[in-house]
Structure formats: structure tokens, C-alpha cells
Amino acid sequence: MFDWIHNIPILSVVTYLPLVGALLILFMNKESGGSIRRFATLVAFVDFLISLPLWFEFERTGELFQFRESASWIPSIGVRYEFGIDGISLLLVLLTTLLGVISFLSSWSAIGEREKEYYIFMLLLQTGMLGVFMAMDFFLFYVFWEVMLVPMYFLIGIWGGPRKLYAAIKFFLYTLVGSVVMLLGVLALYFYNSSGLLGFEGLGNPRTFAILQFHEISALIPPSMQWWIFLAFFVGFAIKVPMFPFHTWLPDAHVEAPTAGSVILAGVLLKMGTYGFVRFSLPILPEGTRALLPWMVALSLIGIIYGALVAMAQKDMKKLVAYSSVSHLGFVMLGIFALNSAGLNGGILQMINHGLSTGALFLLVGVIYERRHTRMIADYGGLSSKMPLFATVFLIITMASIGLPTLNGFVGEFTILVGAFSRTWWWALVGAIGIVLGAAYMLWMFQRVFFGPLDNPDNEDLEDLNKRELLYLMPLVILCFWIGLYPKPFFAILEKPVDYIVRRVDADYAANVDVAAVTAPAEVSE
Amino acid sequence: MSTLLDVGTLHYLVLSALLFLIGTIGIVVRRNMITVLMSIELVLNSVNINLIAFSFSHGDLTGQIFAIFTIAVAAGEAAVGLGILIALFRLRQTTELDQARELSG
């Protein structure tokens, strides 16, 4: 049915369609905000539709990277234009395109001024993010990584809240510092692979930034060097994740950004950090990963508990959700650094889950913010009676966020913790404390906003969700239930790439699984 | 005497230097903006002479190509410069440079 996508460079089409849309918007009259936002949303929607067939045509048991595109770009330094997706990228790409449509829809009423520029930046952001997840050349990856930084900066800086400039500059500086340090790591790898630099011998391979080539040479990189490169990558990715103690840009950026910006920030941008760990740090630097493992896990655990506790002390809903992200991404990192299939599966699935549920939470906060122009929890109370539908959706998402079984958060957290437990038992226990605290702060917020007497007269005539808001919230709610009840398709997609990564970092695993495959062949194939 | 009469690259360089110097003096001392612009054209022309001379000396065509580019740039420069002049004239009713002292510290 979707055979045709093999005949076109589908990944490039998906990536650059928003860019083309942005260029077209350039030529539209800036007075006609209505047609601009309709057109932009249409572009995002078409992009989503085009990306959907990937889900169906991606062969679960086929090659690791599929839909490859390859072209020469800057031959003098060995940079190539390489696109390709594996299961991890596939999920993140779909998440990006979906959240794209949703955030565009949510902006219709939220953005009143300079709409033309807003939608151009949003579309540019889409292109940047999609490129990051598809790039298979480190240079290309870096280009997209930086490209997406700029529109985000402007989104926060122009359409943000009262302290937007502070937040935007903080965001920009933080991530820029991170990415520059990351670039150092990339260059070290690059020169090690080719000619060598600054006193160390290179391997003498042709110059290239190809990620798969770096995967190949992972065993040849000396441990001390892996350690340093891992540290460089860590700075870049940990800031993006964000891991404790690099997280303080996040609450500011989240609080000041417009709703759609927060959704994209929480839903997709944060995933780039974790994606970086999964795609680069682990498979390229297994020695470095193992050497720094205790530190990584310690930071993840601190992040889980710390984020949850700090979230409890918040008075601003968006800030609360922002700190909850710190906690949730601590879970993701814990899963990734469990270094086994269960942990990684859970970690990656939790990336998606967090994108859905936290994205939805930001949307929901945006809904009442639009109506009342305040995000302070104390300004609300008793909304359940005025907005029953809103309360219901909020409740479901809250439950998804605190990991109630049958909703998506639980599947991810459970799998992560199982993985962590089997690596070192107390990791999982410390992590699980985060679940209790998660329930505490989320329910505390829910109760204060929706329960109790409706005592603030300003809340008297709040309107319930309208059709458009329902339209963009429903897909998220349905997905939450889907992943909660039947996550198997997602695990099936992740099986192969996760297996690949675990093999690279865990020699024990590789040996054992291969032995098992030899002794008991082809029994569990689907 | 024959060396002096035997015109070579050095002659062209000297000529170019002369035109260049005259041009720069014009730029610095004249107060009329039109004259200043014309002096700039002089300077650019002296550069072209250099390029042509070296092109011949090295037997390479690139100098000529570059000269063509310089001419194009000079044309653009003149157009924009004169545009600014017109705008200034509308604003101040003068073309004298010391009337435009926005940069004064």
C-alpha cells in the first residue's frame, strides 16, 4: 500500500517539507494571519501524513538502518549527506511530526502577534529536529543540532513570557556551550579515525564523519581517550537532557516559552540528549560508558529524586511540569545506563511516553493559561465543576505521567526499573521512590487546581474544552492508552536496534545471546 | 635610457601608484561628495592597471578576469554611492561631506 515511499527519498521529503512550507510563508501577506496559520498547520499535517507510512513500511526484522539516502557533500573533509533511520529514530521522527501538528493546532489561539514569523520559526524547528534524528553523518547531525537551536531561541525570546529574554539567552548559551564541547568530542573521533592529531596516532582510515564508521572502530579507541570523548559528549547531551546539575535552563525556558514551544521543547528537544547517548555515547564509547557508569547512574538517580522534590515546591504549574521532566528524564537515563535490553527498551519507550504525556500536560496548562492568563496554582481551585471534560483529560494525563498501569508511563517505568534492578538492585529502589514523589506532586497540583471550592470569582465563567482543543488532545490520550495497554508494536520496533546497542556495550550479553541462538535456533522468530 | 624607455611592468606599477595616490588625496581632501566618489573610481582604476600589468607579466588570464569583476564592483559601488548622495542631498540640501557628521563622537 505504501510501496511508493521506497521510490522517493522519503526521509529528505519529510525533513525538508516544513522548510519549503516556511519559504512559502515568506511570500504570504503578514496581515492574513488566518491563512498563514491554516497553511502552516496544513504543512505540518501533510508532513505527519507522509511520515506515517514509515511506520508500516519499516521492516522490523530487516536491516538496522533503513530508507538510506547517501550523497557526497563536502568531499574535502569527508562529509557526506547520509540519512537513515532505525527503530529508535523512527519512533522519534513520528513523535516529532505528530507533536508538530498538535503544537501548530494549539498555537492558533495562543499566538496573536507576528504570526508569520512565528510559523516560519516553528517550521524551521521541525526541519531541524527531524534532521537530527535522521542524520547518519556526525557533521550533518551537528548542523541540524545547531539549526534547531536558533528558531527555538527566537520562539522563546519573542513570544515568551515576562522574563523571555533571560530565559532565551540562558537556553541558548547553555545549549551552545554543550554543543561546542560535543563538537570537540566529534573532532577527536574524526581525527582519531583518520590522521591523528595533537600527538596521538590516527587509524589512518579515510576521513569521514559517518556514524557507523565510528561504531566500527569503537573497540580500537583506547580507554583513556574514550573516557575523555565520553565526557565531551556527556556535556553536550546532558545539558540537553537535562541531567542534574545542568538542568536549570529548563524551568526558565519552559515557563517563558509559548505553549507550543514548551510542547516541542519537552516533547522532542529533550529527547535529543537521550537520543545522543543512545546513538553515540553507548555504541561508540563502550569502555568510556562502563568507566563512567556509576557517575551517570548517580546523576540519573539524583535527577529523579531531586526533580520530583523540587517539583513539589513549585507554585507555578509550568514550572512544576518542567521539574517533573527532570525527574522523568532521570528515569530515561537510568534505563539507558542499565545497559541491558530491558532498561534500554524502557528508556527509549519512556522517551516517547514523556513526549506524549508531558507534551499533553503543557498543552493542558496552555489551555487554562489562555483563558485566565495565569499559571499560578493558587489562582485556581474547584475547576472540576466548571470544566469537567478538561478535568477528565487532565486526570488521565496526570495518571499517565505518574505511571498508573494501563497507561503509557507505567510500561516505560516498569521496564526501566526491571532493567535497572537486574543490573544493581538498589538503583531500581531509589528510582522507584521517584514514583511515589511523582504521585505526590502531580496529585497535589491536580487537587489544588480541580478540587476544593471554586472560590476565585475569576474562574466563574471558564469555558470547557472546545472542539479544536479536544481534537489535538485526543490523539495524545489515545496513544497513552495504546502504549499502556498494548505496547508490543513499539517493543517490536525497538528490538533490533536495542539488541545492536546492548551487544556493543555488553560483551557478556553478546556472547550469551549468540550461544543461545546457536543452541536453540529459530524457535521464537515471529 | 633604454631601460627607462623600455616600458615594462614597473612602469605600469608606477603609473598605478600615481593614480592611486592622487585618488586617495582626492578622497581625503575634497569636501564635495561627488568628487570623492570620482576619486574612489580613480583608485579602483589604478588597481585594475596593476592587475592587467601583472596578468601580462605572468602570462595568466586570471588578472583580466579579476579586473572585470573589479569593474563590476566599481559600477555597483558608484550606483549605491550616488544613491546615498541623492538621499543625503534631499535631507540636507548639500553634498558636502562635513555636513554629515552623524559619526561625531
Next chain:
Amino acid sequence: MDFLVAHGSSILFFLFALAAVIGALGVVTLRNPMFGAVSLLVTFLCVAVLFLLRHAEFVAIVQIFVYGGGIMVLFLFVIMLVDQHQLMESDKYGGHWWLAVLAALLLAAVFITAFLPVSFADPPVAPPAFSNVEGVARGNSEAIAWSLYRQYLLPFEIVSVFLLVAMIGAVVLGRKQ
């Protein structure tokens, strides 16, 4: 006569070089910009001849067309556009003209010290590269075209964009509010 034949190109050089310098001096010294422009035209044409002497036929023609035609017309138009009375400077030179001359002399000294020790090897005839296209003698224009549209195509396009931008800029600047 022999002298003239033997040193014909040298004589031409000195003649036109002198004229060019005089024209240049005219540009700098004449009070009326209209005369200055005419004097500049003289310089341009003389320089074009000097280009011819160095076997740069195509550039010479371009020099005449662009400078002598385009740019000069532009200057004349502007001069006519601007009120004649305003063009007469109240005080021709700025306050520090002697400083400028001093600096120019300094620069001249530098040039002289730079030129004197160098000797340039000049080919006796026009270099073959000036007219050869892939080894076949064609002509200077063809050679330049060949080079311009192949080797230097991208700079060429960039220059054309630059000209477009300059044109738009000039239009915007010159527009009435």
C-alpha cells in the same frame, strides 16, 4: 623614425600615462564637478588604451563601455540632478589637506622603496594564454569567456547577484519617501 617604430608602444604608453595622470589631477583639483567628471573620463579612456598596450583587449573595451559609458553617465546625471549652486564648495579642500598630501608622500615613499629592488621579467610578446582556448588560438574575448563561464562561473553569478542588490539598493535610496 626607427626610434618611433622600435619604441612605438613605449611612446604610446608615456603619452597616455601622462594624459591619465593629468586627468586624475584634474579630478582632484577642479572645483566644478562637471569639469571633474570630464577630466575623469579622459583618465578612463587613457587607461583603456594602456590596457590595450598590455594585450587586454576585452578589458579595455569593458573599461570604455562600463566606465566611459555607464558610470560616467551616472555621474553626469547626478551632477545635473543636484543644484549647481550647491555643488560649488564653499571651501574646496578640508582642513587638513597638507596632512593628506604628507601621508600620500609617505605612501609614495613606501611604494618607491617597494618597487626599486624588484625586477620584473616581462614576456616580449602577448602571452598565448591571452588568446588560446584549449590550445587553439581564438582570441582574447573567447579566452575570457571560456575562463569566465567555466572556471569562474560561481563568482560570476555572485557578482551578478551583487549588481542586482546594488541596483535595488540604489533604487531604494533614491526613492522619494
Next chain:
Amino acid sequence: MRWLWLIPVLPFLGAFLNGVVLRDRLGKKGVWMVACGSVLAALLVSVLAISGYLGSEQYSAHEPFEQSVYEWIPAGSMGLDDGSFADVSVEMGFLLDPLSCVMLFVVTFVGFWIHWFSVGYMDHEPGFQRYFTYLNLFMGMMLMLVLGNNYLVTFVGWEGVGLCSYLLIGFYFDEEFPPYAGRKAFIVNRVGDLAFLAGMFALVAHFGTLNYEKLFGTIEAEPALVQGDYVLGMTLATFVTLALFIGATGKSAQIPLHVWLPDAMAGPTPVSALIHAATMVTAGVYIVVRSNVLYQLAHGTSELVAIIGALTAIFAATIGLAQTDIKKVLAYSTVSQLGYMFLACGVGAYTAAIFHLMTHAFFKGLMFLGSGSVIHAMSGEQDMRKMGGLKEHLPWTYRTFVAGTLAIAGAPLLAGFFSKDQILAATWADHKLLWVVGLVTAGLTACYMFRLLFMTFHGPFRGSEEQHHHLHESPPSMTIPLIVLAVGAVFSGYVGIPKLGSIDINVFDHFVGQVVAHVGHGEHHASLGIELFLMALSVVVAFAGWWLARKYYGGDRGLAEGERWAAKFPTVHRWLFNKYYVDEAYDATAVRGTWACARGLFRFDSKFIDGVLVNGSRHLTVGISLLSGFFDKYFVDGLVNLVGVVSQSGSRFFRRLQTGLVSQYALVLLIGMAMLVWFYVVVGLRR
């Protein structure tokens, strides 16, 4: 039996219909028809499934019936503790064995009647449709809990009922207290769930599966697997059982996590009957009995379970003596009776625990509904000091309530008599001290229950005139469930008549006994003579309790006597009335501690990490530039001023540099260029 999966799905369907599809469109009648209908359907399917199972070959072969619906979480492969790798996968599957049969029946049967009761009780309340949506959701989750064929599906129900409990306790959300109570319940439960999760992780990490049959089969075949050293000096069995038990204390309101249950009474009364008496709170007992293989292999934990159970039983019973809120008394009574069940589990009498669970579901459900009927009649009044003499006005409620009270007090030949005695007999055989505690508790139970009965139904009416005028018996829709449950409270004990000598007609014991493994620490049996003696003794104790209550609260004397009695022991009364100040203690330590921690960390975050580290680096940069600014100002400027003082013309020259005259800039440019060219050409050529 093939339709086993339908049992939890039916109530979910009801919740979905009421909550999402229909909402209020069909009116109240539509709402309760859908809600009760779905539960009735679940009840019918359950009965069919149970009877089908009892007639099946699996049952005769003492095997459970297992139904796997689909693969739920294929978590991927993982290194197990023994070094091998296994594909860990959790399926969504259901299990029908004698234990789940009993639970299934209790849940659907009691659940259905409480649904029915709610129709009348909630008739005048706003949020009728919301109420039934939640209630149906609860039923579905509870059925998942009892039917799950692995720990994780059970955990789904376990958390799900917690959620519904949260929603239903906070049903009257526009008041201050109920939402708070709901949140407290949820969070306290979550603390327990954390331990539950830990237990599951240990099992998964060791065995690679959570399936009951596979796990218990493996362990039963090779008990040594779980008796090796695991972590913190515990064996695996101890670790897992301890974890599961902590989870159970949360859900079943045992010390130290019992604090949420009394507050949970803020919800509508039928909810208290269903969730906080008959079904959800017994989940802890269920999970302990379900994991009895592990508990038998973990002596230490079993002993702890028994001690905690006994302690909770007597602790809650004493509190119950001093409470004045009718529902609070029942709530502490529930805590106390749950303590009994854990005591039974701890001494290895797993069937007795389940037996008591079942009878308790009947009589405590009945009494909660009865109190609901009373509160309904009293227009929401819950304070027993304002009641009294209600037996004339509420005859049916009174009659059924008496049946329930007698049953819980252990009056001979009623349900509670059999189940409680079975527990006490088993405790006697295992642990004499705990038996004494249990026996005293039995007396206290009789005492506070009769106190409740007397204060509510006997003596003069102490409420306001308006309330008196309003008094009325509840409509049949509410009394019929009372009668049905009363019948259960009276007669359900007969399925478990204890074995007396050679007469062994204890059907229940044989039935549920099938799921009890025999691998270690099992049940001890007392001899016939002692058993009879114990029975007699507990009857005497119960009678004593009744006598005490009658002496101080019975007759027409009202409350005077009781208050005088309480005044004699003011300290004791204050401690009992204030529930031993446990809430206050928790508030002062755990709750405030967490909050202080949260605020402190937030301050740390904004002041230290953001303030010192992040902004610090900013300040550092700014500081350096400021420093260089100072340097400029005082040192360089000083020099400049010096120059200015020495030669004013010099400084004028400097100022004149910035004239704004393009020509002068060009001049400077020219000079600079001359110098540059000189440098490059002349100096460069020389080299």
C-alpha cells in the same frame, strides 16, 4: 470459562459507556441501568465461569485454569541473577483457581449489591453519572486484581483500585477535606506500591517471569532457589515477601501505613462499604495468600506478618472504642479485622484468612451500608452522639445491623464466629502471646460494636428536632441489599465449619486449601479438646464485650454513663480519641520533612545551582569585565588625565580624532594603510 477475560472488561465497558459515550444523555435511569447491568453481567459470567471451572477436568486434577489474552510487555532480554539471559515478557492473562474463585465471587456479588444500594443512596446527589463511572471502573480494576495470572496484571488492578479509591474518596470534590483524604490515600498506598514493585523486580530479576504458576511451580519444586543469600543478609524469599507485605500494609491499612483508611471515610458511604471494607482493602490479604509459597519459605517475614497483624488488630480496636463518628468506628473495625486476617496469614492459616475475608466482606459491607442508611435518614449526620433510638424509625436497618454486629462480635453460629475462631485456633497452636492479643481484640470488637449499636439505635434520640422530623426508613432499593448481605453475614460461615474430630465438613478449607503449598512453615492444628475450649473462651470474651457495652451505653441512659467512664481515664481516652496521634506524628516527620526537603532543594536549585553555579559564571564574566573596567578607570584613565593635565593640547588632539568627518577617517585609513604596506612590502621584502 472461555469468557473469563470478559469479567473485568464488562465493568470497564460500563464505565466507558457512562463516562465517555453516553454521559448524561439517557438520564439517571440510563446511568444506573448501565452501571448495575454491567456488574450484574460480570456477576453472571463469574458464576458461569466458576461453575464451569468446578466441573472441568483441570479442577479435578487440581490445576488452575489459565487464560492468556495477549503479550503485554515484551521487555526484552536481560541478565538474570544466575548469569544466564532470558527474554522477559509479561502477558495480559487471567487465572481461575479456587482462591480467585472465592475472591471473584465475593467481589462481584457484594459489588453488585452495593451498586444496587448506591442507586437509592446517591439518588439526590449531584454527580450521579460520575459516581457510577468511577464505581464501575473500580469493579473492573478489582476484578483485574483478583483474576490476574501474574504479579503485574494484579498490580494493574492494585494501582487501578488505588486510583478509583482516590477518585471516590474525593468524590465531594468541592469541599476541602475529601480531596485531601483521597490524595493521602493514594500517596500512602504508593509508598506500599513501591515495595510491591521491588518485590516484583526481585522475582523478575531472578526468575525472568512474573507468572504465578511458573514462579510457584519452580519454587515449590526447588525451594532452595529462594533460600540462598540475596541482599542485605536476606534470602530472596524474605526480600520478596517483605516487599510484598509492605505493599499489603499500604493497601490493607496495616501499621504503619494504616493512616489513610479512617480519612477515606470522607467518600460516599457505599464506597466505604465496597472499597474500604469488602473488597479493595482485602487485596493485601489476597496477595499474601497468593504468594503463600514464598511466605512459607520465609519464617521471619511470616512472623512479622503475624505480629503486625495482631498489633494492628488490637491497636485499631482500642481506637474504635473511643470514636464517635459512626463511620470512623467501622473504619477502625475494618483495620482491626484486616489485622486478624494478616495474623492468620502469619501463622500459616491461609484458608482461615480468606475465609475471614469472605465473611468480613458480608458483615462489614452490611454494616457500612447500614450506617449509610442511618446517615441517609439523619440527613448526613455521622456523629453517634446526636443519634440514638433509631430502631423504631429504621426497623429493617436495625434488624440487619444487629445481624452484622452479632456476626462480627463472634456470636455463636454466625459467620464471624467460625472464621474468627479458626484464626484464633491456628494462632494458639503457633504463638500463645499473639493468641492472647487476638482474644482480647475479640472482646474489644464485641465491645465497640455493641457500643455503636447501642449509641445509634437504642436510648433516646439526641439529634435536632428537624432531624427527628425527617427520620424515615430507607426505600426498598436500599433495604433489599441490606437483607441480602445480612443473610450472607448469618449463613456464610457454614461453608467453613471447623473440623471437629472425624466430622470434616469444612468445604471452604478443602477448596481454598488447594492453592496453599506445603513447603515449609505451614499451619499448626490444635487438638479437638483445645479447639472446643477455645471456642467457648471466645464466646465468653465476646459476651464480656457485650456486657461492658451494655453496662455503659445500653438501655435508656444515653451517653452519661459512658462519658463518666471515659472521664475516669482522661489520658487514655485522649490518646484513643486522637488515634494515638499517629497522624500528627507522620505529619510532623514524614510529610513536613518531605515538604521541607522539597522547599530546601528548590532553594538550593535556585540559589546554589542556578544562582551560584550558573549565574555565578555569569557574574564571574561580568566581574572580570568590571575589574578591567576599574583598571581602565583608575589606572589608564589616571594616565590619560595626567597627560591631560600636563598637556591640554594633547588631549584636544585626541578628542579631535572623533570629528565625524569622513575625510578625516579616510586620512587615518590612508596613514594606517601606508604603514601596513610599508610593513609587509618593505620589511617583508628585506627578510
